[in-house]
Amino acid sequence: MKFEIIKKSKENRARFGIIKTPHGEIKTPAFIPVATKATVKALDPRDLKEIGAQVLLANTYHLYLRPGEKLIKKFNGLHKFMNWNGPMFTDSGGFQVFSLGFGIEHQVSKIGNIFPDEADQKKIREQNLEKFAKIDEDGVTFKSPIDGKIDRLTPEKSIQIQEDLAADIILAFDECTSPLHDYKYTKKAMERTHAWAERCIKAWSRKSVLYGIVQGGFFEDLRYESCRFISSLDFPGIALGGSLGKSKKDMHQIIDWCIPNLPEEKPVHLLGIGGIDDLFECVERGIDTFDCVAPTRLARAGYLFISPEQGGNRKNKFRNSIKNSSNRTSKEPIDKNCDCYTCKNYSRAYLRHLFVNNELLYFRLASLHNLRFVLRLMERIREAIEEDRFIDLKRDWIG
Amino acid sequence: MKFEIIKKSKENRARFGIIKTPHGEIKTPAFIPVATKATVKALDPRDLKEIGAQVLLANTYHLYLRPGEKLIKKFNGLHKFMNWNGPMFTDSGGFQVFSLGFGIEHQVSKIGNIFPDEADQKKIREQNLEKFAKIDEDGVTFKSPIDGKIDRLTPEKSIQIQEDLAADIILAFDECTSPLHDYKYTKKAMERTHAWAERCIKAWSRKSVLYGIVQGGFFEDLRYESCRFISSLDFPGIALGGSLGKSKKDMHQIIDWCIPNLPEEKPVHLLGIGGIDDLFECVERGIDTFDCVAPTRLARAGYLFISPEQGGNRKNKFRNSIKNSSNRTSKEPIDKNCDCYTCKNYSRAYLRHLFVNNELLYFRLASLHNLRFVLRLMERIREAIEEDRFIDLKRDWIG
Numbered sequence: 108m109k110f111e112i113i114k115k116s117k118e119n120r121a122r123f124g125i126i127k128t129p130h131g132e133i134k135t136p137a138f139i140p141v142a143t144k145a146t147v148k149a150l151d152p153r154d155l156k157e158i159g160a161q162v163l164l165a166n167t168y169h170l171y172l173r174p175g176e177k178l179i180k181k182f183n184g185l186h187k188f189m190n191w192n193g194p195m196f197t198d199s200g201g202f203q204v205f206s207l208g209f210g211i212e213h214q215v216s217k218i219g220n221i222f223p224d225e226a227d228q229k230k231i232r233e234q235n236l237e238k239f240a241k242i243d244e245d246g247v248t249f250k251s252p253i254d255g256k257i258d259r260l261t262p263e264k265s266i267q268i269q270e271d272l273a274a275d276i277i278l279a280f281d282e283c284t285s286p287l288h289d290y291k292y293t294k295k296a297m298e299r300t301h302a303w304a305e306r307c308i309k310a311w312s313r314k315s316v317l318y319g320i321v322q323g324g325f326f327e328d329l330r331y332e333s334c335r336f337i338s339s340l341d342f343p344g345i346a347l348g349g350s351l352g353k354s355k356k357d358m359h360q361i362i363d364w365c366i367p368n369l370p371e372e373k374p375v376h377l378l379g380i381g382g383i384d385d386l387f388e389c390v391e392r393g394i395d396t397f398d399c400v401a402p403t404r405l406a407r408a409g410y411l412f413i414s415p416e417q418g419g420n421r422k423n424k425f426r427n428s429i430k431n432s433s434n435r436t437s438k439e440p441i442d443k444n445c446d447c448y449t450c451k452n453y454s455r456a457y458l459r460h461l462f463v464n465n466e467l468l469y470f471r472l473a474s475l476h477n478l479r480f481v482l483r484l485m486e487r488i489r490e491a492i493e494e495d496r497f498i499d500l501k502r503d504w505i506g
Numbered sequence: 507m508k509f510e511i512i513k514k515s516k517e518n519r520a521r522f523g524i525i526k527t528p529h530g531e532i533k534t535p536a537f538i539p540v541a542t543k544a545t546v547k548a549l550d551p552r553d554l555k556e557i558g559a560q561v562l563l564a565n566t567y568h569l570y571l572r573p574g575e576k577l578i579k580k581f582n583g584l585h586k587f588m589n590w591n592g593p594m595f596t597d598s599g600g601f602q603v604f605s606l607g608f609g610i611e612h613q614v615s616k617i618g619n620i621f622p623d624e625a626d627q628k629k630i631r632e633q634n635l636e637k638f639a640k641i642d643e644d645g646v647t648f649k650s651p652i653d654g655k656i657d658r659l660t661p662e663k664s665i666q667i668q669e670d671l672a673a674d675i676i677l678a679f680d681e682c683t684s685p686l687h688d689y690k691y692t693k694k695a696m697e698r699t700h701a702w703a704e705r706c707i708k709a710w711s712r713k714s715v716l717y718g719i720v721q722g723g724f725f726e727d728l729r730y731e732s733c734r735f736i737s738s739l740d741f742p743g744i745a746l747g748g749s750l751g752k753s754k755k756d757m758h759q760i761i762d763w764c765i766p767n768l769p770e771e772k773p774v775h776l777l778g779i780g781g782i783d784d785l786f787e788c789v790e791r792g793i794d795t796f797d798c799v800a801p802t803r804l805a806r807a808g809y810l811f812i813s814p815e816q817g818g819n820r821k822n823k824f825r826n827s828i829k830n831s832s833n834r835t836s837k838e839p840i841d842k843n844c845d846c847y848t849c850k851n852y853s854r855a856y857l858r859h860l861f862v863n864n865e866l867l868y869f870r871l872a873s874l875h876n877l878r879f880v881l882r883l884m885e886r887i888r889e890a891i892e893e894d895r896f897i898d899l900k901r902d903w904i905g
Contacts, residue, residue: 145859149866153847174859178835182853190851436577448552452589454581460544460573467548467869 108276108316108343110374110395114493120366120393123492126374128194128275128316130186132161135374136390136492138381138485139164139196139398140478144173145189148403149470150478152191158447158479159486162194164398167268168203168260172253176271184273195274196398199265199307201320201348202379204247205283208240213285242282244299262306270312278346279307281320286350286357293324293350300348301336308341318344318376325352327364334368345369346376347394359388366393381481383412383425387501390488402481406473409462411441412480421505429473434459447479448472507675507715507742509773509794513892519765519792522891525773527593527674527715529585531560534773535789535891537780537884538563538595538797539877543572544588547802548869549877551590557846557878558885563595563797564588566667567602567659571652575670583672594673595797598664598706600719600747601778603646604682607639612684641681643698661705669711677745678706680719685749685756692723692749699747700735707740717743717775724751726763733767744768745775746793758787765792782811782824782883786900789887801880805872808861810840811879820904828872833858846878847871 114123126133140147140155142163147155155163165185170176182188185195240249246261265280281300284293300322311317319342323329337345347365351358358380369375374395381399389397402412410426412419419425427434427441437455449458449472461469484504491500513522525532539546539554541562546554554562564584569575581587584594639648645660664679680699683692699721710716718741722728736744746764750757757779768774773794780798788796801811809825811818818824826833826840836854848857848871860868883903890899 144863144865145856146865146867149870151847151867151870173863174834174855178855178859181835182837182855188853188856190856435573436580438581448550454587456573456577456581457544457587457589460577464543464572466543466545467866468545468550470866471548471550471870 110344110372112372116492116497117495118498119391121390121492121497122393122395123489124374124395126194126395128162130192130194130275133194133396134161134489135395136386136485136488137161137396138386138481139396140403140482141166141398141400142189142191143400144169145179145185147474147478148407149474150403152189154471154475155191155478156193158475159482160193160478162196162396163191164196164198165189165272165274166200166203167197167265167272168200170197170272171200171260171268172251176268180271180273184271186273194276196276196376197269197272197274197278198378198398199269199278199280199320200260201265201278201281202283204240204242204249204260205285205349207249207252208242208247209285209288213287242296242299244302246280247282262303263310266307266310266317270314274315276318276344277315278318279304279320279342281322281348283348284322284324284350286325286353288324288350290326290329293322293326294329297322297324297329297333301333304337304340304342316343318342318346320346320348320378321365321369322348324350325357325361330361330364331368334365338368338370338373342373344374344376346378348378351380355385355388358385359392362389362392362394383419383481383484384421384505386481386484386488387505390492391497391501402477403474406477407470409473410477411458411473412477413442414444414480415504416444417442429455429459429462441476442480445476445480446483447476449476449479509743509771511771515891515896516894517897518790520789520887520891520896521792521794522888523773523794525593525794527561529591529593529674532593532795533560533888534794535785535884535887536560536795537785537880538795539802539881540565540797540799541588541590542799543568544578544584546873546877547806548873549802551588553870553874554590554877555592557874558881559592559877561593561595561795562590563597564671564673565599565602566596566664566671567599569596569671570599570659570667571650575667579670579672583670585672593675595675595775596668596671596673596677597777597797598668598677598679598719599659600664600677600680601682603639603641603648603659604684604748606648606651607641607646608684608687612686641695641698643701646681661702662709665706665709665716669713673714675743676714676716678703678716678718678741680721680747682747683721683723683749685724685752687723687749689725689728692721692725693728696721696723696728696732700732703736703739703741715742717741717745719745719747719777720764720768721747723749724756724760729760729763730767733764737767737769737772741772743773743775745777747777750779754784754787757784758791761788761791761793780880782818782880783820783904785880785883785887786904789891790896790900801876802873805876806869808872810857810872811876812841813843813879814903815843816841828854828858828861840875841879844875844879845882846875848875
């Protein structure tokens with residue numbers, strides 16, 4: 108892997124670059140669609156190429172449980188197995204283990220968003236989920252949600268699984284903390300993450316590129332310490348891990364603490380974040396890559412992205428609910444400015460009809476739109492950085 | 507509409523022809539994928555063009571209930587609404603009304619296949635469904651399964667809805683009987699269907715092409731009478747309606763009774779039939795077009811079509827269950843001889859992984875394969891008729 112920075116903004120930390128991998132280039136800042144179980148939900152690789160997806164991220168934990176990394180290894184890895192020939196990331200499983208453990212205990216972020224809304228919190232409470240994961244110095248013991256079997260992940264095991272999955276870029280195994288953890292616990296978890304980082308490097312065969320993960324929660328000195336430590340190791344790239352605080356403001360603060368303390372020549376990934384406003388705020392602060400399930404998950408739930416020209420703004424989160432009765436007879440596309448197959452060919456009325464009838468075609472057309480919307484926004488962000496007008500673009504979108 | 511017969515078999519009633527519609531040609535014998543609610547489940551029109559779909563059939567009853575034909579009329583009909591620019595059929599709603607009425611009372615064919623298997627029959631019994639529809643001389647009163655409201659279909663209403671939906675080819679409103687009905691009831695229903703046929707012709711604006719429907723159950727004299735009567739009316743095409751008896755043998759007998767008693771120059775559609783063996787048996791007996799939900803429904807349920815070279819035969823109904831553990835690690839495609847996107851790019855192992863994880867992509871890849879399989883078989887059947895080797899092809903497939 109090579110990371111080339113082509114243009115740096117003069118006014119802020121935004122930068123336009125290229126990550127070169129054996130499966131092709133990733134122009135950054137980049138949004139990475141999530142292919143949790145070796146498929147971006149409802150889309151195939153032709154769709155993904157068509158909408159400009161450069162790179163995908165698959166989940167180690169899910170693929171370890173089903174179908175198992177050994178099967179995927181028989182296909183020489185994920186690329187062949189899932190028929191995607193572009194660059195790929197895998198995560199380390201750390202976040203999913205957090206979800207099963209403190210995510211449940213603290214009733215936060217069970218479903219992957221760092222800032223669970225009230226409905227999510229209520230769902231977590233009502234499910235009265237059992238805490239599934241226990242962390243010790245050596246690794247994590249968890250109960251498989253599939254068969255209830257006790258299983259274990261360690262830094263070495265995570266690297267082995269990821270090397271069997273054979274993505275281009277893999278992540279170190281970390282302990283993701285909760286925003287409700289105190290200083291003492293967060294420090295202890297960070298130190299464990301550091302020890303695990305060293306073990307990951309030891310276990311790593313260097314066939315893939317390995318990113319280290321910075322932890323430290325919403326504590327300035329811990330973030331500094333973690334940046335220093337992770338930067339001192341032989342990682343070609345860095346990821347910022349959660350907890351990212353209790354609000355978007357906290358998250359921005361954390362990024363502002365970290366970026367100046369990381370080596371400029373290494374690409375920086377922000378784990379699991381990707382709201383429309385986040386993309387602007389975090390690119391401005393120096394983030395190079397994002398992964399997030401939001402565009403496809405929102406699409407399936409009936410929320411379709413709209414640009415400012417179509418009424419999208421920070422308050423409505425750039426979303427139109429396809430179920431709205433105002434869409435019932437609308438011949439308009441979701442977004443007149445969008446160049447996706449869905450917007451070029453289908454009315455809101457038709458999409459609403461598919462959605463209320465739970466028709467499978469809806470999920471594909473909606474996912475195509477939401478992902479294309481985000482990927483195109485990233486194209487515009489890259490252009491704007493190159494042409495020194497990122498701040499103008501940001502103002503046009505989020506004020 | 508024009509129907510041109512290009513080649514007639516010397517040994518049997520199979521024929522190769524072309525139906526010309528304002529939206530393009532249909533080479534016959536043709537299989538018509540079903541787009542129940544204005545979408546072939548899980549596929550978009552690009553997919554359908556790619557796999558060689560010439561024509562689709564949408565369901566009047568379902569679209570009348572949701573989203574309502576008036577909305578679709580605002581789009582000048584189904585073509586624009588669903589973004590399909592090829593030929594289209596709509597059915598008349600008669601079969602769905604049967605499903606809600608005698609289908610439930612007689613515990614047959616609730617879900618669209620004329621020969622319900624034991625599992626279907628059990629399901630119907632267990633659901634203990636209320637009989638929803640009542641037939642009188644003027645039409646049918648039914649309870650909407652969506653909101654429980656009492657609603658009504660008549661021949662005139664069915665034609666009005668279909669003309670609003672604006673398919674190229676529409677069907678007369680008939681009373682579909684059950685295989686359990688006796689001679690007396692079947693005769694009465696047939697006479698009602700004939701009276702309704704005349705009313706449909708009266709109500710018909712001639713913007714679309716209207717097919718008449720032959721009824722008469724498994725009674726030779728009634729089928730003769732119905733063929734004579736329906737042929738005497740001004741219908742440009744004819745459909746054979748159910749009941750088609752209690753077995754495939756009965757169905758073949760019914761077709762053999764009807765075809766010689768229908769005008770040779772009119773295309774003949776067989777309603778709701780489309781098993782692999784049926785396609786051969788019924789083409790041989792003179793059927794020109796088929797519609798059936800089986801390929802897509804089976805795909806969604808995990809049954810994928812395989813050719814004789816891959817072990818497909820009459821006994822296994824040319825199906826491989828993707829769930830089979832033998833597929834768990836298989837790098838082979840579903841069918842080596844298939845030219846579909848799924849078989850060209852995906853292993854059985856990957857498809858099985860998607861299926862057991864209920865991944866949305868599975869439904870699309872599986873539906874693509876099953877439909878392409880059937881459409882390609884029809885291409886081969888047409889070629890074989892043209893080259894006077896239909897019987898050889900039939901022998902190779904079903905013995």
